[in-house]
Amino acid sequence: MIRLSDIRDSFEGVIPSVIATTDADGIPNISYLSHVHYIDERHVALSNQFFSKTAANVRHRGVATVMVVDGRTGQQHILDLRFVRSVGDGELFERVASHLAVMSVSQGMGDVMKLRSLDMYEVEDCRPIIPVESLAEPEETERPRDRLYAAGQLCAAIAQQSDAEAMFDCALEGLQARFGFANAVVLVPDEEGRKLSTIASRGYPAFGFGSEATVGEGTIGTAAAMRRPLRISDMRRGQRYASAVRAEVMRSGPDHIPLPSLAQPRSQMAVPMLSRGRLLGVLFVESEKSYAFSHRDEEALSLVASQLATSLLLAERDRSEGWAVPASHQPLPALAARCIRVRYFPLDGSIFVDGEYVIRGLPGRLLHHFLSAFFQTGRTDFFNREIRRDGSLQLPDFKDNLETRLILLRRRLEERGGPIRLSRPERGQIRLECDGFPEIEIATG
Amino acid sequence: MIGADVAAFIESPVMILVSTRNHAHRAFIARGSGARFDRRRGHIDVLMCRGQWSDVAGNAARGAPIAVTVVRPSDYRAFQVKGVIEEIASASEEEQQRASAYVARMLEILAELGVTKVQLSHTLTDKDLVRISFLPTDLFVQTPGPDAGQRLEQASQR
Numbered sequence: 372m373i374r375l376s377d378i379r380d381s382f383e384g385v386i387p388s389v390i391a392t393t394d395a396d397g398i399p400n401i402s403y404l405s406h407v408h409y410i411d412e413r414h415v416a417l418s419n420q421f422f423s424k425t426a427a428n429v430r431h432r433g434v435a436t437v438m439v440v441d442g443r444t445g446q447q448h449i450l451d452l453r454f455v456r457s458v459g460d461g462e463l464f465e466r467v468a469s470h471l472a473v474m475s476v477s478q479g480m481g482d483v484m485k486l487r488s489l490d491m492y493e494v495e496d497c498r499p500i501i502p503v504e505s506l507a508e509p510e511e512t513e514r515p516r517d518r519l520y521a522a523g524q525l526c527a528a529i530a531q532q533s534d535a536e537a538m539f540d541c542a543l544e545g546l547q548a549r550f551g552f553a554n555a556v557v558l559v560p561d562e563e564g565r566k567l568s569t570i571a572s573r574g575y576p577a578f579g580f581g582s583e584a585t586v587g588e589g590t591i592g593t594a595a596a597m598r599r600p601l602r603i604s605d606m607r608r609g610q611r612y613a614s615a616v617r618a619e620v621m622r623s624g625p626d627h628i629p630l631p632s633l634a635q636p637r638s639q640m641a642v643p644m645l646s647r648g649r650l651l652g653v654l655f656v657e658s659e660k661s662y663a664f665s666h667r668d669e670e671a672l673s674l675v676a677s678q679l680a681t682s683l684l685l686a687e688r689d690r691s692e693g694w695a696v697p698a699s700h701q702p703l704p705a706l707a708a709r710c711i712r713v714r715y716f717p718l719d720g721s722i723f724v725d726g727e728y729v730i731r732g733l734p735g736r737l738l739h740h741f742l743s744a745f746f747q748t749g750r751t752d753f754f755n756r757e758i759r760r761d762g763s764l765q766l767p768d769f770k771d772n773l774e775t776r777l778i779l780l781r782r783r784l785e786e787r788g789g790p791i792r793l794s795r796p797e798r799g800q801i802r803l804e805c806d807g808f809p810e811i812e813i814a815t816g
Numbered sequence: 817m818i819g820a821d822v823a824a825f826i827e828s829p830v831m832i833l834v835s836t837r838n839h840a841h842r843a844f845i846a847r848g849s850g851a852r853f854d855r856r857r858g859h860i861d862v863l864m865c866r867g868q869w870s871d872v873a874g875n876a877a878r879g880a881p882i883a884v885t886v887v888r889p890s891d892y893r894a895f896q897v898k899g900v901i902e903e904i905a906s907a908s909e910e911e912q913q914r915a916s917a918y919v920a921r922m923l924e925i926l927a928e929l930g931v932t933k934v935q936l937s938h939t940l941t942d943k944d945l946v947r948i949s950f951l952p953t954d955l956f957v958q959t960p961g962p963d964a965g966q967r968l969e970q971a972s973q974r
Contacts, residue, residue: 386935391835391843391883398898399843399883401835402958423965424956438845445937449845449871503867503943506923507933605930 385442392428447500452492469597518671521549526678539571575631581783582628594641638663646680709807734780823853830886836875846872850918866946894958899950907945915942
């Protein structure tokens with residue numbers, strides 16, 4: 372019997388599997404099924420969505436025969452199955468249901484593939500179908516790297532960083548150097564948990580800091596909503612889905628920053644960064660190659676994402692929040708200095724500088740806070756500690772997010788290239804640098 | 817039993833699955849290499865590779881039950897036809913040519929849908945062909961969705 376772990380790529384659901392059963396009268400029944408889920412070396416689960424004849428036959432005979440196809444090589448394997456039990460809830464059911472929901476969207480099947488129950492089977496035999504002639508041979512692929520070793524090394528490197536910003540850069544650098552993942556993005560959730568903002572990226576023409584993904588949509592948003600890793604091995608078959616994703620990426624508007632994205636991704640993987648049950652972000656990688664990410668990569672990236680989440684949480688709670696030194700001031704610019712037109716929408720915290728959207732939410736409110744203080748008093752230095760205590764910023768539930776919000780804001784301003792920048796002279800300290808004098812308009816729309 | 821539209825569907829570029837079973841009622845799986853409806857005799861002829869699908873071929877005997885599912889790759893529209901095997905024979909020259917044309921056409925159609933030749937490398941073949949002729953007795957809708965598995969037609973005698 373072939374080891375199921377040796378054919379894990381056949382359980383991706385890229386090429387539909389086939390199931391055959393026999394009814395009470397001895398008549399065979401054969402149909403496609405979307406997924407055969409690997410559970411362990413001796414067990415698989417079948418998602419029982421709509422095949423009533425198959426379900427009835429399995430109940431009667433207790434056996435089924437399944438064929439799975441490796442989407443990368445085209446190899447086919449037959450599995451002789453014996454029914455064990457049906458499950459309609461629980462961790463495994465939820466995991467499969469969420470995966471199926473995404474795959475059905477990615478294959479343009481809408482909610483047709485909604486999971487009803489999950490049937491668990493023991494695998495009695497697994498054997499290859501030997502082709503009389505193979506029509507084509509797969510390309511030679513690079514020998515898989517030792518993912519566990521790479522993940523361990525990268526986690527250790529992230530754990531060495533004391534500063535959240537350095538953690539992001541270390542993670543993305545490590546993903547490229549140790550895993551060969553050249554296109555990667557880290558996104559962090561907003562205060563309402565509706566959007567995720569790009570806080571770090573690598574491998575794209577623009578960083579896209581501050582660009583947003585909607586929770587519950589696309590690969591990134593779905594991984595965030597379901598708090599589970601999501602891996603799509605071959606996006607060619609999901610052109611409609613890819614088009615929908617592109618539409619989101621290309622969406623234009625006054626407050627839109629394009630998400631860093633490959634023009635034609637073939638593989639994508641998004642892994643939630645969870646610590647103490649809280650979503651601190653999403654780690655996203657993509658590639659122009661099909662099957663760029665394996666289930667082992669998914670496991671390795673989950674370790675890295677967990678380390679990143681935990682390190683971020685600890686960094687946020689670090690008590691070194693800046694010395695209570697007297698705030699420094701910048702002499703107010705002469706009246707002839709350049710005027711920076713700032714438009715601020717208190718409703719959602721969005722802020723525009725010289726007519727261009729900068730950022731929204733808490734980072735927007737923070738920028739407005741800094742600019743207002745500068746406008747009123749010429750003050751340029753601020754401290755995390757005082758920001759946390761400032762009720763006007765509506766921080767209460769999100770104090771732990773301050774550091775990532777400040778990084779997001781600083782990076783967004785940096786990428787814009789002026790006229791407003793933030794620098795970090797000391798830990799816990801923020802310095803506002805303005806090439807002019809802000810004229811702030813509060814918009815009510 | 818098989819109307820003109822279903823007959824045309826069976827003969828159009830569809831993926832074909834074939835199943836027979838052994839005495840212990842274990843069902844087996846094969847992929848077809850082309851099918852046609854013999855309008856004169858009311859049979860369905862399905863072609864498949866004998867060597868590659870030896871379990872199905874080995875259990876295909878005159879009088880044995882068979883199930884064939886045909887699926888259009890572009891929209892997953894599908895039917896399942898069940899019946900009783902009437903004849904098993906090596907493919908004729910004409911059937912061989914039909915299978916070769918079928919494989920070539922399926923490769924084209926699936927390529928347009930983003931399925932590569934490598935992914936189909938073990939799926940489609942026109943080698944070592946056997947023809948299984950069977951008399952249809954049941955017809956089911958198999959398109960994924962709430963109607964999947966619904967019976968459309970049943971022969972009056974089984």
